[in-house]
Amino acid sequence: MAVEFNQEIIDQYLSKQLKGETLDAFNKKMSQDEVFKKEIETQAFIHRGVNKFGEDEMRAKLKKIRAEVLQDKSSEQKKESAAKVVSLGQKKKTRPILRWSMAAAIALAIGASVYIVATNQTMSSQDLYANYYQPYAEDISVRNATAEDIANQASQFYKNKNYESALPLFLKILETEPDNAEVQIATGICQLELGRFEKANQTFSAVVNPLFKEQAQWYLGMNFLKRSDMENAKTILEGIKEGDFKYEKAQEILNKL
């Protein structure tokens, strides 16, 4: 009794797709027929090598995809980019350079529509605000997994500049993670954008995380600038030291005040 298996069945065996009775018969032949066994082992040896080759090619392809994904991500960030903040654990000096022209464009729309008032000083503080302010745009990370959905939703609203909807969600996260500095800053910006200056003031002032304190200082300064509180704006901006987040910009503003 000679059971024959054609190449198609052998290929199925090699790719582990052979099942049931056919597999049983195949194994039986392997155990009884030395020549057949040797032939299948040789084919399996080659088969594994080809699969290794395929894997290596696929790994190379995945590396390419990874590079593209990372590149897209970074150009997206640049595009949307507002003040890019140091993420935890990153060195301060690696901060990307900011896009001031875009900042001005975004902020002009916000600033100019409100506060066009008669006095020179107000005009100039609003001009400064408009030229220097841009919202913080970073994906918000939370520690608590249950807060993640809320954070994602809030970030989405925030990115779409729907500060009214984002604010209550950020506040909710702060209930469980009151010292999450990224969320604190995002909350403060929502309040600033919505004109709730007192609240924004409190929120930015509450940031204690040393990695984010500099950003909070800057936005606190912007908050004072927007409501034309020149005295406080000046004090805060003067507090931004050389090497700090936006030191040069703070100096520019101080020179113009």
Next chain:
Amino acid sequence: MVNKPDGELLEILRGPDQISRDKALSEVYRRTYSTIERMITSNSGSVADAEDIFHDGLISFYKQAQNGLTLTCAIKTYLFSICRNLWLKRLRKSGRSDRLEDQHNEIVELDNDPEEFLIIDECAGLVAENLKNLGGDCQKIIVYSYFDQFKADEIAKLMDYATPQVARNKKSSCLKRFREQVLEKGKAGGSLRQCLESYL
């Protein structure tokens, strides 16, 4: 690609259309990577480990797809489960840990060991080297048949052959040629010879 449902992505990944496949692969990458990076970096792994495990996981997933995998959950969930399994194994192997801090990610029970779909033996690497040298259409046809598991009619289309039978004939002559080449080289000695002796 961005809004394609998972079932469709899986079909495209399985199919022979190279351009669509690459796009689907890239889409799966974008949808899934960050969750896996988070899982690994919060379980004593680095970003490089995450990349490594994710790529292994994707290859295992691809092989399973070619073997007729039917999904009962999102690709993301399935891939996550594969990578979680791979990472756990690696942690255990290096004696670092035998459990993971999970972060409420959905997990699905796997029917197979995902590592089984990956080739790790060194001898296979030597055979792969030879295939690299083979080059040309023969190399393509062999990879399409064995790695991608494309059928004769799909290979005929890809290689622009008139009929599936032409593809079948080509495949068998290419495999014959390649196999002879490997065995011939093995006779000459070296590590390939040791491999052949221990395997065959």
